[in-house]
Amino acid sequence: MSMEAARKPQPSDRFTFGLWTVGNRGRDPFGDAVRPPLASTTVVERLSELGAYGVSLHDNDLVPIDATAGERDRIVREFQKALQDWNLRVPMVTVNLFYDPVFKDGALTSSVRSVRQYAVEKTKRAMDLGAELGAEIFVLWGGREGSEMDGARDARQGLAYYRESLNTLCEYVKTQRYAMRIALEPKPNEPRSDIYLPSVGSMLAFIQTLDDPEMVGVNPEVAHAKMAGLNPVHEVAQALDAGKLFHIDLNDQRIGRFDQDLRFGSDDLKGAFYLVKLLEDSHYLGPLHFDAHAYRTEDAEGVWDFAAGCMRTYLILKDKVRQFYEDTEIQSALAEWRAWCEQERPIHSREDREFWGQAGYRYERLDQLINELILGVR
Ligand code: GLT
Ligand code: MN
Ligand code: MN
Numbered sequence: 001m002s003m004e005a006a007r008k009p010q011p012s013d014r015f016t017f018g019l020w021t022v023g024n025r026g027r028d029p030f031g032d033a034v035r036p037p038l039a040s041t042t043v044v045e046r047l048s049e050l051g052a053y054g055v056s057l058h059d060n061d062l063v064p065i066d067a068t069a070g071e072r073d074r075i076v077r078e079f080q081k082a083l084q085d086w087n088l089r090v091p092m093v094t095v096n097l098f099y100d101p102v103f104k105d106g107a108l109t110s111s112v113r114s115v116r117q118y119a120v121e122k123t124k125r126a127m128d129l130g131a132e133l134g135a136e137i138f139v140l141w142g143g144r145e146g147s148e149m150d151g152a153r154d155a156r157q158g159l160a161y162y163r164e165s166l167n168t169l170c171e172y173v174k175t176q177r178y179a180m181r182i183a184l185e186p187k188p189n190e191p192r193s194d195i196y197l198p199s200v201g202s203m204l205a206f207i208q209t210l211d212d213p214e215m216v217g218v219n220p221e222v223a224h225a226k227m228a229g230l231n232p233v234h235e236v237a238q239a240l241d242a243g244k245l246f247h248i249d250l251n252d253q254r255i256g257r258f259d260q261d262l263r264f265g266s267d268d269l270k271g272a273f274y275l276v277k278l279l280e281d282s283h284y285l286g287p288l289h290f291d292a293h294a295y296r297t298e299d300a301e302g303v304w305d306f307a308a309g310c311m312r313t314y315l316i317l318k319d320k321v322r323q324f325y326e327d328t329e330i331q332s333a334l335a336e337w338r339a340w341c342e343q344e345r346p347i348h349s350r351e352d353r354e355f356w357g358q359a360g361y362r363y364e365r366l367d368q369l370i371n372e373l374i375l376g377v378r
Contacts, residue, residue, distance in 0.1 A: 009051030009311040016054040016287040019043055019061035022303050024293035034296055041082040048086035050308055056092040059126035091287045093130030094139040095123045108165035109145040109158040120165050124172050131178045137247050139219050141185040146192030158196050167211045183219035183246035188228040190259045198228055200235040204242050217246030223253035223261055233274045240282050251292035261292045263306050265313035273374055276317040330369050
């Protein structure tokens with residue numbers, strides 16, 4: 001395969017995008033939409049043309065919240081036809097538990113019993129939709145599950161509600177015999193001041209307290225880890241180590257900024273390289289899902305530059321990973337380092353301790369080689 005052909009996305013690369021990502025209209029807290037709405041069927045067509053594998057969605061990205069049963073079925077039928085015509089899958093479905101004002105103080109963790117019940121019911125309907133579309137992963141991002149002030153609901157009570165809601169939902173998946181696993185997506189803040197379970201580690205500990213921990217894993221997002229000041233590669237590694245990487249949201253983010261959802265690799269190429277390396281080394285086989293959107297400066301066409309860019313960057317970095325393993329200088333530097341680490345030099349005396357304390361690890365040399373690989377001069 002030629003170099004350029006290897007950079008052309010294929011369905012076998014398992015790239016997916018949310019309807020809400022390419023469909024993002026550029027609204028932000030300070031300014032209105034800058035792009036026209038995009039029909040779901042157009043998204044299917046354009047993503048397929050670009051070589052994507054699938055499309056994901058929130059219930060209300062496809063079916064308006066107030067649609068009648070008849071409208072819902074018609075919309076789903078049309079969407080299914082487009083999926084078939086364009087040979088695109090829906091590996092993941094999720095539920096919107098954040099947009100409607102009813103969720104302003106939480107959904108699955110709301111102190112209002114009626115809101116909690118409504119959120120659970122809405123999620124069940126989204127699961128039905130997911131099953132109908134063949135989704136095997138159901139993502140839950142608890143954007144509103146948190147607080148601005150902790151004087152009313154005790155955070156422990158919030159977690160108890162979360163647990164109860166999730167147990168009900170897992171039970172539902174089982175009784176319906178849906179081939180679906182749940183992936184919880186952590187985020188530290190935005191839209192709430194503080195969101196419960198802000199990192200992969202907190203999610204993993206919480207999952208173990210559920211009735212059926214096997215059914216539930218995580219959906220880490222690069223930007224969310226960075227917003228928390230964490231290393232996304234380490235977050236994903238912990239999920240893999242626990243056997244819980246059910247799904248992943250790829251994008252980018254500048255540290256210390258608002259939730260940006262930037263094109264994959266657009267801010268931190270080296271971080272993106274290490275993430276691709278981790279995913280490829282670990283043989284992760286789930287969807288490579290881009291949860292990002294085009295800059296607000298873009299018109300309708302710029303959106304497809306954005307989408308193509310996410311996939312192309314992943315493939316270029318995947319090729320850099322191959323080069324990393326084929327580069328003789330990098331590999332011999334690594335081999336030397338490994339042999340050096342393994343040398344028989346136990347620490348019994350002050351001299352032994354000083355030996356290891358004064359020795360150089362030569363990471364500067366290795367890091368520069370990797371930089372040069374990424375920069376394209378190797
Ligand atoms: C929302 C959020 C994302 C979540 C989506 C799933 S919606 O755009 O910012 O990180 O993955 O609910
Ligand atoms: Mn996300
Ligand atoms: Mn995000």
